[in-house]
Amino acid sequence: MNKETYALYKKYNLCPDCGNKSMKGNVFCFTCLSYRSEYDKERRDKGYIRPDRLDGRRKEYNHARYERLKALGMCPYCGQRKVTEGYSTCPVCRKKRTYYQRTRKVESRN
Ligand SMILES: [Zn+2]
Numbered sequence: 303m304n305k306e307t308y309a310l311y312k313k314y315n316l317c318p319d320c321g322n323k324s325m326k327g328n329v330f331c332f333t334c335l336s337y338r339s340e341y342d343k344e345r346r347d348k349g350y351i352r353p354d355r356l357d358g359r360r361k362e363y364n365h366a367r368y369e370r371l372k373a374l375g376m377c378p379y380c381g382q383r384k385v386t387e388g389y390s391t392c393p394v395c396r397k398k399r400t401y402y403q404r405t406r407k408v409e410s411r412n
């Protein structure tokens with residue numbers, strides 16, 4: 303589809319993907335919109351990360367740091383305290399994480 307056709311479809315509120323009537327305030331029709339969001343969701347569920355968010359070097363560095371601290375029995379999150387036995391983090395970071403997860407849950411419920 304070229305730019306002119308796209309503009310024409312948009313002008314007459316038609317979905318440029320299938321030619322159906324588009325959703326109010328949207329370029330695409332309901333079917334194409336839900337297909338698109340489902341497709342995006344599936345990609346997110348599979349752990350797809352947008353390429354512009356990837357930083358290979360940093361990832362490598364973090365991994366090395368994590369392994370090093372783990373081997374020392376230190377918390378990989380803060381790198382300052384020893385981990386609690388049976389856990390992979392120190393009590394302080396565990397508390398922070400639990401708090402963070404709780405507040406996130408509250409947010410998503412609203
Ligand atoms: Zn459509």
Ligand SMILES: [Zn+2]
Binds near residue numbers: 381395
């Ligand atoms: Zn910690």
